[in-house]
Amino acid sequence: MIDFTFTEEQEMFRKAAREFAETMIMPKVAEMEKTGDVSQDVVKALAEADMMGITIPEEYGGLGLGYTERLIALEEISRVSVATAMMLQVFALGIEPIIKFGSEETKKKYLPGLATGKRLATTAVTEATGGSDPTGIKSSYTKDGEDFIVNGRKCFITNSHIADTITILAKAEDTPKAFCAFVIDENMPGWKATHKEHKVGMRGCNTGELSFEGLRIGKAQLLGAEGKGLGVTMAAIGDVGRGGMVGTALGLQAACLEESIKFAGQRILYGKPISFLQSIQNKIAEMKIDLEAGKLLGYRAAAIQDAGGRSSNEFAVAKYYTTEAAQKAAKMAVDIHGGYGCMEEYPVTRFWRDAAVLGPSAGTSDIMKVIIARWAMS
Amino acid sequence: MLKIVVCVKAVPDPKAAGNIKIDPQTKTLLRGNVPMVLNPLDKNALEAALQIKTGMEVHITVLSMGPPEAASIVKECLALGADRGILLSDRGFGGADAFATAYTLAMGVQKNGDADVVFCGMASSDGATEWVGPEMATMLDMPVVTMVREIIPHADEAWEVKSALENGYRRMRVRLPAVFTVTRDLNSPRTLSFSGIIKARKKTITEWGLDDLGVSAERVGLKGSPTIVTEMRTVENTRKVEFIEGTREEKAEQLVQKLVEVGVL
Numbered sequence: 001m002i003d004f005t006f007t008e009e010q011e012m013f014r015k016a017a018r019e020f021a022e023t024m025i026m027p028k029v030a031e032m033e034k035t036g037d038v039s040q041d042v043v044k045a046l047a048e049a050d051m052m053g054i055t056i057p058e059e060y061g062g063l064g065l066g067y068t069e070r071l072i073a074l075e076e077i078s079r080v081s082v083a084t085a086m087m088l089q090v091f092a093l094g095i096e097p098i099i100k101f102g103s104e105e106t107k108k109k110y111l112p113g114l115a116t117g118k119r120l121a122t123t124a125v126t127e128a129t130g131g132s133d134p135t136g137i138k139s140s141y142t143k144d145g146e147d148f149i150v151n152g153r154k155c156f157i158t159n160s161h162i163a164d165t166i167t168i169l170a171k172a173e174d175t176p177k178a179f180c181a182f183v184i185d186e187n188m189p190g191w192k193a194t195h196k197e198h199k200v201g202m203r204g205c206n207t208g209e210l211s212f213e214g215l216r217i218g219k220a221q222l223l224g225a226e227g228k229g230l231g232v233t234m235a236a237i238g239d240v241g242r243g244g245m246v247g248t249a250l251g252l253q254a255a256c257l258e259e260s261i262k263f264a265g266q267r268i269l270y271g272k273p274i275s276f277l278q279s280i281q282n283k284i285a286e287m288k289i290d291l292e293a294g295k296l297l298g299y300r301a302a303a304i305q306d307a308g309g310r311s312s313n314e315f316a317v318a319k320y321y322t323t324e325a326a327q328k329a330a331k332m333a334v335d336i337h338g339g340y341g342c343m344e345e346y347p348v349t350r351f352w353r354d355a356a357v358l359g360p361s362a363g364t365s366d367i368m369k370v371i372i373a374r375w376a377m378s
Numbered sequence: 379m380l381k382i383v384v385c386v387k388a389v390p391d392p393k394a395a396g397n398i399k400i401d402p403q404t405k406t407l408l409r410g411n412v413p414m415v416l417n418p419l420d421k422n423a424l425e426a427a428l429q430i431k432t433g434m435e436v437h438i439t440v441l442s443m444g445p446p447e448a449a450s451i452v453k454e455c456l457a458l459g460a461d462r463g464i465l466l467s468d469r470g471f472g473g474a475d476a477f478a479t480a481y482t483l484a485m486g487v488q489k490n491g492d493a494d495v496v497f498c499g500m501a502s503s504d505g506a507t508e509w510v511g512p513e514m515a516t517m518l519d520m521p522v523v524t525m526v527r528e529i530i531p532h533a534d535e536a537w538e539v540k541s542a543l544e545n546g547y548r549r550m551r552v553r554l555p556a557v558f559t560v561t562r563d564l565n566s567p568r569t570l571s572f573s574g575i576i577k578a579r580k581k582t583i584t585e586w587g588l589d590d591l592g593v594s595a596e597r598v599g600l601k602g603s604p605t606i607v608t609e610m611r612t613v614e615n616t617r618k619v620e621f622i623e624g625t626r627e628e629k630a631e632q633l634v635q636k637l638v639e640v641g642v643l
Contacts, residue, residue, distance in 0.1 A: 020569055050573045063573060
């Protein structure tokens with residue numbers, strides 16, 4: 001029989017993540033919404049609560065936990081702050097290629113600092129000419145002896161201005177089908193964070209551009225084999241990026257449902273709370289159905305990975321379903337709130353704006369369908 | 379090494395208190411789906427012990443009486459930093475009032491042996507008698523300070539404590555061993571951490587029943603309880619909305635009059 005229950009320890013992780021989010025992040029949400037900037041207090045709190053080292057092996061200072069625990073943490077954090085969950089999920093996106101493809105020396109150099117929050121990570125693949133199609137990127141490298149010289153620019157990079165440990169993808173200038181993934185850090189001259197984006201939602205999560213001008217990278221910074229970098233970054237995006245979006249979306253779905261139930265129980269119409277109206281109940285039921293289905297999809301994909309398998313296809317399904325459902329839930333939550341749903345003191349306005357950013361992050365729904373169709377027809 | 383015992387209780391989550399009903403026939407609580415959580419003031423008690431541990435060599439045992447499911451809150455205390463957990467669980471302990479609870483816990487403290495300090499929350503969020511700590515101290519023949527809001531531990535076994543009074547506070551020195559019941563003003567309890575949960579994997583919870591404690595069944599549970607609850611009812615909160623008409627002055631006058639009528643002014 002399939003066991004769909006979380007272990008007692010996983011339930012405790014959920015409780016810990018929820019307590020952490022409610023006590024350490026919730027008080028900072030208003031400030032993040034107002035300024036749009038990353039809260040250094042939140043980053044520090046995430047580090048102190050070991051949230052950055054969840055999947056980093058214990059021998060490198062992490063907790064050595066799995067994708068299920070990561071999903072639990074992201075779900076609970078996103079329930080309070082989608083922006084913070086997004087930032088955290090992309091830290092892991094930058095960490096994963098080092099765990100999976102880094103040399104022992106690279107792991108020792110970066111992972112302990114990443115586990116404790118002394119270092120902050122991201123992965124930079126997307127460019128104006130290629131994101132969902134990474135082969136379209138223009139950032140390129142040439143060889144100078146054993147070193148690589150990289151030029152180009154990246155856009156829409158989450159954590160662009162706070163990360164100091166970045167996995168980048170560049171293609172060979174003379175061999176267009178050869179891609180290399182490198183990890184770069186703050187001690188390497190030749191790269192900088194440039195333009196900062198102002199997003200419609202996820203305020204408090206930094207997104208921006210990176211530029212590389214004559215960035216010299218030693219061979220030791222290569223992740224995976226030379227010329228095989230596409231697989232490195234795609235594995236991270238497929239397994240960790242999509243999985244992270246699922247946790248983030250599930251948290252937002254839960255938040256929409258909770259706020260809707262709360263408001264519908266308080267708002268009186270025709271002498272009764274509007275929760276007595278079937279049209280409102282229908283919306284709440286739809287949100288609940290989507291949340292339950294999304295959890296099954298997401299946690300199944302996480303369980304496959306924890307069992308040692310790959311689940312980038314399963315995560316594509318879950319990413320499509322949960323981010324679409326989160327957008328739907330945010331719209332319904334705003335609808336349930338009526339006029340109050342347009343007032344910024346009600347969190348559903350934030351949910352609506354945050355939901356708009358969920359769709360395109362880590363691959364749009366249309367791209368997920370391309371991946372899913374390819375899987376179905378394979 | 380200083381040995382501290384922290385007594386904790388699993389209570390229905392106070393955040394979901396609105397979902398708890400009272401059975402009009404049996405006068406017992408219908409908890410519904412309300413989850414059991416660590417009694418909020420017991421978190422302050424555990425935090426007090428954990429803070430003392432940062433300054434001196436301390437072994438913290440968490441002691442709870444409850445059904446087997448209460449093991450989850452003992453486990454939570456281990457994840458927060460306690461060293462050992464003991465759950466007093468036996469059908470015979472069921473239905474205990476504050477006195478029988480205090481007796482059972484006191485027997486647990488005695489069996490665990492040589493406690494220098496016993497911390498309790500001042501009250502539980504469900505029973506709220508504030509009796510268990512003082513009764514336990516009497517049974518253990520230890521001094522007790524209730525409503526503690528500040529502790530300055532000293533190595534010479536006489537601690538300085540500040541306890542709350544209705545209109546102020548009382549500062550005193552207390553020779554150990556002693557029992558302290560603590561208030562929420564004492565500290566800000568830490569939250570669970572992932573690393574704490576992982577560390578708790580190696581910590582054990584011991585379960586003791588009636589036979590392990592070696593006490594008479596007549597002294598514990600319902601049989602050992604000198605008090606019984608004879609009445610329990612839900613307080614109904616009603617809300618009435620009334621619109622006051624008239625000029626601004628008339629409205630103000632009527633408002634003041636109505637506030638006087640309902641006893642607010």
